[in-house]
Amino acid sequence: MMLNNCIRIEREHDIAIVVIDNPPINAGSLEVRSGLLAAIEEVKFDVAVNGIVIIGAGNTFVAGSDLREFGQPLADPQLPAVIAAIESCEKPVVAALHGAALGGGYELALGCDARIALAGTVVGLPEVTLGIIPGAGGTQRLARLAGIPKAISLVCSGERVSSEEALSLGLIDKVAATSLRKEAISLAREMRGRKARVRDMPVPVCDESSITKAAESALRAGKCRPAVHAAINCISLAKTLPIDLALVDERSAFQSLRTSREARALRHQFFAQRDAAKHPALETAMPRPIKNVAVIGAGTMGAGIAIAALDAGFDVAVLERDDVALSRGIDRIRNHYRSRVDAGKLHAAEAAARDARLRGSLDWSTVAVADLVIEAVFEDLQIKQDVFRLLDEVARQGAILASNTSYSDLDAIAAVTSRPQDVVGLHFFSPAHVMRLLEIVHGAATSPEVIATSLQFARRLHKQPVVSANAFGFIGNRIYAAYRRQCEFMLEEGASPQQVDAALESFGFAMGPFTVGDLSGLDIAWRMRQSLAATRDPMARYVCIPDLLCEAGRLGRKSGAGYYLYEQEGGARRPDLLVEKIINSARAAKGIVPRQIGDDEITKRALLAMTNEAALLLQEGVAHRASDIDVAMVNGYGFPKWEGGPVFWASERAVDQLEEEFDWLAELSGPGFVRGDAQQLFPSNREV
Numbered sequence: 106m107m108l109n110n111c112i113r114i115e116r117e118h119d120i121a122i123v124v125i126d127n128p129p130i131n132a133g134s135l136e137v138r139s140g141l142l143a144a145i146e147e148v149k150f151d152v153a154v155n156g157i158v159i160i161g162a163g164n165t166f167v168a169g170s171d172l173r174e175f176g177q178p179l180a181d182p183q184l185p186a187v188i189a190a191i192e193s194c195e196k197p198v199v200a201a202l203h204g205a206a207l208g209g210g211y212e213l214a215l216g217c218d219a220r221i222a223l224a225g226t227v228v229g230l231p232e233v234t235l236g237i238i239p240g241a242g243g244t245q246r247l248a249r250l251a252g253i254p255k256a257i258s259l260v261c262s263g264e265r266v267s268s269e270e271a272l273s274l275g276l277i278d279k280v281a282a283t284s285l286r287k288e289a290i291s292l293a294r295e296m297r298g299r300k301a302r303v304r305d306m307p308v309p310v311c312d313e314s315s316i317t318k319a320a321e322s323a324l325r326a327g328k329c330r331p332a333v334h335a336a337i338n339c340i341s342l343a344k345t346l347p348i349d350l351a352l353v354d355e356r357s358a359f360q361s362l363r364t365s366r367e368a369r370a371l372r373h374q375f376f377a378q379r380d381a382a383k384h385p386a387l388e389t390a391m392p393r394p395i396k397n398v399a400v401i402g403a404g405t406m407g408a409g410i411a412i413a414a415l416d417a418g419f420d421v422a423v424l425e426r427d428d429v430a431l432s433r434g435i436d437r438i439r440n441h442y443r444s445r446v447d448a449g450k451l452h453a454a455e456a457a458a459r460d461a462r463l464r465g466s467l468d469w470s471t472v473a474v475a476d477l478v479i480e481a482v483f484e485d486l487q488i489k490q491d492v493f494r495l496l497d498e499v500a501r502q503g504a505i506l507a508s509n510t511s512y513s514d515l516d517a518i519a520a521v522t523s524r525p526q527d528v529v530g531l532h533f534f535s536p537a538h539v540m541r542l543l544e545i546v547h548g549a550a551t552s553p554e555v556i557a558t559s560l561q562f563a564r565r566l567h568k569q570p571v572v573s574a575n576a577f578g579f580i581g582n583r584i585y586a587a588y589r590r591q592c593e594f595m596l597e598e599g600a601s602p603q604q605v606d607a608a609l610e611s612f613g614f615a616m617g618p619f620t621v622g623d624l625s626g627l628d629i630a631w632r633m634r635q636s637l638a639a640t641r642d643p644m645a646r647y648v649c650i651p652d653l654l655c656e657a658g659r660l661g662r663k664s665g666a667g668y669y670l671y672e673q674e675g676g677a678r679r680p681d682l683l684v685e686k687i688i689n690s691a692r693a694a695k696g697i698v699p700r701q702i703g704d705d706e707i708t709k710r711a712l713l714a715m716t717n718e719a720a721l722l723l724q725e726g727v728a729h730r731a732s733d734i735d736v737a738m739v740n741g742y743g744f745p746k747w748e749g750g751p752v753f754w755a756s757e758r759a760v761d762q763l764e765e766e767f768d769w770l771a772e773l774s775g776p777g778f779v780r781g782d783a784q785q786l787f788p789s790n791r792e793v
């Protein structure tokens with residue numbers, strides 16, 4: 106019996122099976138909620154029905170709520186009303202879970218009398234990662250099943266729990282051995298005449314110190330964001346308040362967080378990430394199959410890329426220029442797996458399986474079997490071109506030839522091959538096996554098939570792709586360079602490195618720009634500036650402070666000093682009088698009288714520099730979507746996720762105001778600054 110487009114009732118003798126059919130993820134939309142309510146109404150007084158099973162059609166149970174509804178007032182019936190109907194129905198209701206039961210989906214399951222899951226199912230309440238909290242009883246019911254400390258850690262981390270662990274924690278009651286549907290029906294039948302509502306269960310006794318400990322560690326991991334605080338408060342209510350009162354508080358905290366700026370920013374980032382993985386190439390071209398990957402160069406990046414590919418199940422060959430470099434690279438990879446095994450994060454057998462898929466070689470004919478070759482040699486166009494000439498000779502026809510270059514011209518690399526259509530940029534971030542961002546750079550000739558394959562490769566690596574056209578610095582490094590340059594302007598004008606870093610860290614960046622510079626080494630950008638010196642506009646404003654630091658041997662953390670002093674390896678950064686002197690001498694040489702620069706000005710100029718560059722990237726067609734820029738900056742450059750990204754930040758301002766602010770920034774920045782068109786940042790159909 107169809108109740109609406111998403112819900113139908115099937116019968117198995119005395120059991121009513123309510124099927125949720127809202128592809129692709131059975132999201133808990135308004136139609137799903139109203140259909141579920143109608144289904145309970147339909148069967149609750151039916152004397153022929155002894156029990157009810159709620160199950161998802163397709164690949165999953167309800168994998169989450171429909172986030173598009175969250176930006177507006179929620180339409181009735183809302184989820185708490187559906188759960189109240191299930192709880193007040195006298196017949197037992199069993200939730201049959203497969204795929205994922207997340208967020209509102211798992212709250213629905215918590216509202217049932219029992220939960221049975223197919224092996225491989227994941228359950229969890231990831232709302233906090235979207236700046237909200239579970240708002241349909243999740244905080245109260247989970248506390249009753251798992252205890253308050255565990256509920257705090259699960260809700261605040263948003264962790265997805267496997268069916269095996271969920272069973273041991275009491276989050277589900279049973280793992281189905283063979284057929285989920287059949288076993289759920291048997292369970293409903295066994296429960297005939299009996300309710301087992303989670304709301305009636307006692308909260309497991311625990312001492313206050315374990316709650317405090319869980320709360321402290323959740324706040325630390327969750328960077329004290331408002332949703333983490335609210336989740337801890339609500340879960341803690343389970344200890345003292347009757348459930349109905351606690352549910353009122355939970356709902357009201359959920360409602361106010363739902364419309365907060367932070368939640369809107371996180372929803373924006375969620376949709377932006379989803380969109381960034383889409384590209385017209387996926388509609389027109391068939392991705393090529395990839396099994397064998399060859400990585401050329403096993404330095405910092407090559408080793409990380411090899412690990413990422415091994416982790417994703419590929420066969421990986423690593424090529425180096427000599428024995429010493431090869432064994433250093435292979436050791437790097439093996440040491441990584443050894444330390445993961447030692448830390449208990451990987452089974453020794455799994456590490457051995459990955460090692461069996463790894464091969465080191467100095468013989469270029471090894472590349473012949475590769476479906477994808479990723480070059481990660483020194484950042485030098487000539488060396489890269491030599492490597493690609495060789496690859497063109499040895500790689501099989503149809504193999505994809507990728508470069509991990511950060512700055513080289515992809516077209517100039519592709520031009521030395523006879524197959525520029527197969528050449529693409531795969532720009533990983535360091536450490537490559539950890540960082541989520543992968544910029545996919547298409548040259549003038551890169552074929553749609555190669556872009557589609559690269560996007561699929563990113564998905565298999567669990568990376569977040571962003572597609573960029575070929576231009577100096579692509580998307581991420583171009584924006585970051587504009588941001589860093591603006592911060593250097595402020596140093597010259599009167600701010601100190603520690604003041605700039607502190608202001609931007611308090612905005613939410615993981616690290617300020619000068620701390621980042623010290624960490625990655627100031628010599629990389631120094632070399633880059635030297636190589637560009639001949640082509641630089643001599644009239645453009647140029648801050649020589651970083652050059653002076655490098656000339657003084659201050660290359661960053663690795664040399665014990667950069668913008669800061671590091672008294673011991675891995676130790677804390679310390680402001681240094683010598684840096685102050687160097688900055689003062691640079692100011693004096695230009696006749697600049699330093700002025701006080703407030704933290705607000707620092708943050709505003711840094712963000713405007715990013716958004717101005719974002720507008721230029723859109724104007725030039727380097728970035729295809731404004732939101733792709735936000736995805737790149739959040740996933741690769743430490744931009745705070747809860748601020749949505751620089752474009753989201755800008756789009757919260759009126760366009761006229763932004764135009765004025767771009768003028769202000771241009772004036773402060775001086776000669777050589779290219780002003781963007783703020784209109785570019787306001788696409789009419791932004792989905793937030």
Ligand code: NAI
Pocket residue numbers: 401402403404405406407424425426430434481482483484485488492509510511512532533534535
């Ligand atoms: P690295 O210096 O650590 O490693 C380069 C490796 O390439 C060395 O092991 C070297 O022996 C090997 N190599 C050089 N010439 C070779 C040849 N002809 N054949 C085979 N192997 C050769 O450099 P890193 O940092 O790993 O950078 C590699 C590439 O990745 C560069 O293009 C760089 O711009 C890019 N990149 C670097 C990032 C970073 O944070 N280090 C981030 C993203 C991209």
